[in-house]
Amino acid sequence: MPVKLIIDTDPGVDDAFAISLAALSEDVELLGVTSVFGNVGLEATTRNALRVLELCGRSDVPVAAGAARPLVHPQPARAGHVHGSDGLSGRSAALPEPRREIEPGGAIGLFVSLLEAADEPVTIAPIGPLTNIAVLLAAYPRLKEKIGRIVLMGGGVNRGNSTSAAEFNIWSDPEAARRVLVEEDVPCVMVPLDLTHQCAVDTAWLAKLAAASPIGAALDALTPDYLASYRRSLGWDGIVLHDAVAVAEAISPGILRTEPHPVEVDCSFGPGRGATLVDQRRPEMRGEGEGAVAPSTVQVAVATDVDGLGEFVLGRLTR
Template sequence: MGTRLIIDTDPGVDDAFAIGLAALSDDVELLGVTTVFGNVPLETTTLNARRLLELCGRPDVPVAAGADRPLVHAQLDRAAHVHGADGLSGRSHTLPEPTRPLESSDAVSLLVSLIEAADGPVTLAPIGPLTNIALLLAAHPGVKAKIARIVIMGGGLHHGNSTPAAEFNIWSDPEAARRVLVEEDVPCVLVPLDLTHRCAFDSAWLGKLAASGPLGATLKSLTAEYLAHYRTELGFDGIVLHDAVAVAEAIKPGILVTETYPIEVDCGFGAARGATVADRRLKPGGGRTVDVALDTDLDGLRAFLLTRLAGTR
């Protein structure tokens, strides 16, 4: 039996690769996908998720729509300038139309039903704002006993990307992030920008993916606007697949090297709003800790993603 996995997502180009990674891995039991506002509005993220599962030949996977806004304060900005207005570099319409209807239940209800019905512990991989996960844990604490761990793409210990201090997913709903990372007691792995930026995938890697077959070529075709954005940030032709790095850890525990720290999330209204602060003192105080992914075998990780997405495993 492989990893029982539910992805909570806001596709998003890097989300597309993350969904593909899970959907195409034969050692993953992909129980469901839930959607959240984030890179683009909820209606768009939800359609993108359904189309991506259809592309991967996985209409068996249920999809439910979740929160369309943060818990408390309005989302200040989206990420269309990075991912394109449709979230997928203007190419969402080229994906196959979904054949499975959207679930009539909301995301939290689907999460509860899938977790309770699972025949063992379930891993959650939230790769967008943490609103749905915060709502789940607050309203249904009984499911926590069946959550193996929550592998989160978010945060940055030394820098942000939406602001100098804050990474996009955490910044989009800091109150939800604080609930999950600070106030709860479910085991969490945080995969921050500090590592995901180091795991950049260059044009040669993308070329190998495109040459692997129609599915790989389609995934590569979704990267045009994303590639243009990261060409400026990275200084070379490449992209950063933040969310796929986190899902790799969800699938293969230990592929990322972690260190354990207490985490705080800044929910104030100054320049640090949405910042994730790790207490890295030698003898921090007691309380809840989070495993923070800070290293990996970079070439090994890139090979892992390529073999899974190319279907050569």
């Protein structure tokens, strides 16, 4: 049975790969895509989402614009230095012009209509800041029963990227992230930097993608700025497909190995702001009682078959 999926996104090069992965997978019913501020501003992320879906021949998928800023405090910075000024290495205009208009009811309106209409649990894959998801859960708690799980890309166990402690998506709106990861009881899978960096792909992988189809060639053409950034970060020629790793788990539950851990989000204004604090102590050491699990437990992705995951993503993108 196809996975019913909604993607919440801030495209972004890795978001473009993630959207394409879902859009081209025959075992996915992509119900909708919602945009959020993040790598670039909301107008650009929304336009990029529409164009990526058009590239994949999926103008049937509705797209709605969501939050343009965080819940409380201004976004510290965007990620144009990684993704390019338009989010797609300055090449968004090379993608086809979308035929579909943005949904008039906005992201929350689209979430509500899709979840209300769903006759089985829906997976939500937030791969940008968690602002839209926090608003949805706060405003429509009755719809939580329609959500099978939330599979999000964000956070870090032992590292950050925007700061030494914080990953970009969480750092962009820590208050929203805390609402989703700590205060709510919807099943969550957190796919952190620690794992996504293990799943980096090299230029040989990108060459296979580019040679396989016009869609693959178009996705590869979006990577120059991203590749240059990760050449500095990794120390070799490759890119990290953060968001595609999370969407792979949303599509194929269990492709990532997870462990249950309580997670806290640092919402202070010190050097740890935006950090995800993953409590890896044994339950007995957390004062929860023998064998108990904290109510705010999150399934944290910790491992995968790296080569197998790379082949999974490449295979779906080159069908």
